[in-house]
Amino acid sequence: MDAAVTPLRMALVGVPNCGKTALFNRLTGSRQKVANYPGVTVERREGERATADGRGQRILDLPGTYSLNPTTLDEAITRDVLLGRLADTPAPELVICVVDAVHLPIGLRLALEVKRLGLPMVLALNRMDVARRRGVQIDAARLSAELGVPVVPTVAVKRGGADALIEIMESDRWLVPRSVTAPAGNGVSAQDAEQLQRDLQGLLGAAGYSPPRDNPWFARIDALLLHPFAGLVILLAVLFVMFQAVFSWAEAPMDWIEGAMNSLGEFTAAHMPAGPLASLLVNGVIGGAGSVLVFLPQIIILFFFILALEDSGYLPRAAYLLDRLMGSVGLSGRAFIPLLSSHACAIPGIMATRTIPNWRDRLTTIMIAPLMTCSARLPVYGLLIAALIPARAIGPFNLQGLVLFALYSAGIVSGLLVAFVMKHFSKSRQYSPLMLELPDFQWPNAANLVLGLWERVKIFLSRVGGIILALMIVLWFLSSYPAPPPDATGPAIQYSLAGKLGALLQHVFAPIGFNWQISIALVPGLAAREVAVGALGTVYALSAAGDDVSGQLQPLIASSWSLATGCSLLVWYIFAPQCLSTLAVVKRETNSWRYPLIMAGYLFALAYIAAFVTYRVMR
Amino acid sequence: MIEELLVALIVLAAFCFSAWKLMPARRRLQLLLALDAWSARRPSLARWRERSLKPRIARAGGVGCDGCASNGAHHPPSRPR
Numbered sequence: 001m002d003a004a005v006t007p008l009r010m011a012l013v014g015v016p017n018c019g020k021t022a023l024f025n026r027l028t029g030s031r032q033k034v035a036n037y038p039g040v041t042v043e044r045r046e047g048e049r050a051t052a053d054g055r056g057q058r059i060l061d062l063p064g065t066y067s068l069n070p071t072t073l074d075e076a077i078t079r080d081v082l083l084g085r086l087a088d089t090p091a092p093e094l095v096i097c098v099v100d101a102v103h104l105p106i107g108l109r110l111a112l113e114v115k116r117l118g119l120p121m122v123l124a125l126n127r128m129d130v131a132r133r134r135g136v137q138i139d140a141a142r143l144s145a146e147l148g149v150p151v152v153p154t155v156a157v158k159r160g161g162a163d164a165l166i167e168i169m170e171s172d173r174w175l176v177p178r179s180v181t182a183p184a185g186n187g188v189s190a191q192d193a194e195q196l197q198r199d200l201q202g203l204l205g206a207a208g209y210s211p212p213r214d215n216p217w218f219a220r221i222d223a224l225l226l227h228p229f230a231g232l233v234i235l236l237a238v239l240f241v242m243f244q245a246v247f248s249w250a251e252a253p254m255d256w257i258e259g260a261m262n263s264l265g266e267f268t269a270a271h272m273p274a275g276p277l278a279s280l281l282v283n284g285v286i287g288g289a290g291s292v293l294v295f296l297p298q299i300i301i302l303f304f305f306i307l308a309l310e311d312s313g314y315l316p317r318a319a320y321l322l323d324r325l326m327g328s329v330g331l332s333g334r335a336f337i338p339l340l341s342s343h344a345c346a347i348p349g350i351m352a353t354r355t356i357p358n359w360r361d362r363l364t365t366i367m368i369a370p371l372m373t374c375s376a377r378l379p380v381y382g383l384l385i386a387a388l389i390p391a392r393a394i395g396p397f398n399l400q401g402l403v404l405f406a407l408y409s410a411g412i413v414s415g416l417l418v419a420f421v422m423k424h425f426s427k428s429r430q431y432s433p434l435m436l437e438l439p440d441f442q443w444p445n446a447a448n449l450v451l452g453l454w455e456r457v458k459i460f461l462s463r464v465g466g467i468i469l470a471l472m473i474v475l476w477f478l479s480s481y482p483a484p485p486p487d488a489t490g491p492a493i494q495y496s497l498a499g500k501l502g503a504l505l506q507h508v509f510a511p512i513g514f515n516w517q518i519s520i521a522l523v524p525g526l527a528a529r530e531v532a533v534g535a536l537g538t539v540y541a542l543s544a545a546g547d548d549v550s551g552q553l554q555p556l557i558a559s560s561w562s563l564a565t566g567c568s569l570l571v572w573y574i575f576a577p578q579c580l581s582t583l584a585v586v587k588r589e590t591n592s593w594r595y596p597l598i599m600a601g602y603l604f605a606l607a608y609i610a611a612f613v614t615y616r617v618m619r
Numbered sequence: 620m621i622e623e624l625l626v627a628l629i630v631l632a633a634f635c636f637s638a639w640k641l642m643p644a645r646r647r648l649q650l651l652l653a654l655d656a657w658s659a660r661r662p663s664l665a666r667w668r669e670r671s672l673k674p675r676i677a678r679a680g681g682v683g684c685d686g687c688a689s690n691g692a693h694h695p696p697s698r699p700r
Contacts, residue, residue, distance in 0.1 A: 276623060527641055
């Protein structure tokens with residue numbers, strides 16, 4: 001084998017939440033998402049690194065599994081990669097079995113199964129720093145001798161924490177040919193289970209393993225957080241504070257960005273001769289993409305809370321608390337993590353449903369995932385709430401924050417209701433219980449938080465500077481041409497292609513209170529929800545017949561829309577599947593057009609009916 | 620006249636970019652593979668093909684999050700460490 005030409009293939013394997021992805025990031029320099037709960041990785045990920053002498057190494061990060069007898073799709077990926085069953089992925093030449101040193105028995109059981117496949121293997125005892133602090137005893141040298149593979153301590157989240165592992169990966173020791181047993185069947189059979197357990201006990205005894213000391217504080221905190229009543233009150237309080245903060249803390253930085261956008265628009269208009277280029281820059285670029293940029297502080301604050309909760313280990317506790325409620329509406333307990341992920345974006349949430357073994361349960365979760373309020377809705381909600389809801393205090397609370405909380409709750413409640421209805425149409429009454437390992441509590445890592453927020457900022461800015469900007473330029477063109485006739489009396493946009501389309505669509509949307517500007521904005525808003533905010537910015541800037549309105553969308557909406565129209569649009573956005581990528585992923589995950597079409601149909605119908613009722617009641 | 624031409628070019632570029640980003644992943648991969656086959660016959664494009672086109676094809680062949688416009692963080696570093 002020419003190691004200089006063909007990169008060596010290595011795979012990271014381990015039980016969920018043992019730190020595989022953190023180790024993958026440490027080894028490859030990637031920034032894959034890590035969190036303190038199981039099920040973050042649902043498909044194989046690949047990264048590369050170069051050894052000190054320039055050889056390439058290709059590293060696969062595989063989904064976590066407790067056994068090589070898979071029960072879910074993501075676990076099957078891990079088994080198939082190890083057995084070399086995937087056409088495009090040969091079996092790895094080295095398996096790095098990652099074991100959480102704090103909970104050694106669980107990980108070591110899988111390591112024994114992997115070792116029986118006969119593939120060269122290294123055992124990484126991860127989180128050794130935490131294990132030492134909690135009094136865990138492991139004699140790595142004896143474990144290595146008993147297991148017959150190198151055993152190295154690692155701390156994946158610390159710089160230099162994988163040096164011992166890298167040293168072994170870069171040596172050729174493990175490349176020495178050994179008698180490889182061809183795997184048979186589907187990994188470990190049921191008959192082997194008892195033998196496996198005996199081997200595990202023997203290994204733990206030989207390695208002098210002593211379990212971690214229980215932290216009395218953790219037990220007390222858990223007793224409170226997992227209490228059926230107090231736990232729910234705390235969960236609601238946490239979410240409440242989060243949404244209050246999104247509005248209260250973001251106010252000042254949003255004002256700065258808005259002011260900067262206004263100044264930029266005025267400066268551009270004042271220093272450029274009137275013409276199509278000035279109109280494109282002022283109304284299309286600054287008035288369109290600029291009006292979305294204003295919501296960056298709210299996105300940062302929302303993700304600060306989400307990342308901190310993820311890192312602390314609180315979220316699986318929330319899953320435990322809500323399990324009974326979810327079970328009562330026919331959702332699998334395993335649906336919690338996918339639905340939680342959907343609050344950032346429905347796409348990873350839909351992909352995370354691979355951890356649900358029952359197809360009916362999985363389909364139900366996929367169908368309601370878009371109802372969870374994703375971060376792309378935040379600019380729309382932020383704009384409309386700030387324009388239509390007064391920033392009044394109700395007791396200690398901010399009314400705008402309360403409305404945002406209500407909108408997020410409406411998404412969750414409607415998702416549960418849809419699941420309840422689907423349960424009654426489903427023939428399957430089987431309930432898949434939630435089996436979740438509660439991770440240890442930990443203080444959120446500041447570096448992880450900063451890195452996570454930076455990633456979100458980059459994603460948001462690349463969207464504003466990429467697809468949103470491009471769509472705003474196209475919309476500006478459609479809203480500006482053809483030019484109005486010489487005897488035109490109204491704003492130029494009314495004579496343009498977009499204006500005519502808006503007038504046409506208004507017949508459909510008038511019953512729910514949408515004017516022609518909103519109707520136009522909904523069309524590019526199909527690509528992604530926040531595009532609608534930019535589209536409204538462009539359409540209103542051009543509707544103002546020459547006045548500079550860039551960056552002043554909020555007061556314009558406040559003065560020209562009724563409360564009924566604003567609330568109707570808010571309700572529309574709770575339900576409407578205004579995201580083509582989500583529908584594309586549903587098609588891919590279900591391998592059929594049927595389900596994305598059903599999803600689009602029922603969500604648009606719900607959106608229209610709910611917006612209609614809201615508008616008629618509030619008018 | 621030059622101003623109108625410049626605006627037309629910007630709008631055309633924005634239209635192509637939007638169409639590319641919103642295109643189904645499979646169609647995008649087909650187009651990239653066709654471009655790869657075309658550029659393979661031109662030795663002068665070998666360097667660009669190796670450095671730019673091949674990694675893009677590898678990413679376009681990905682699934683799930685790769686298809687989402689939100690995804691900006693899932694690409695491996697360009698220089699292996």
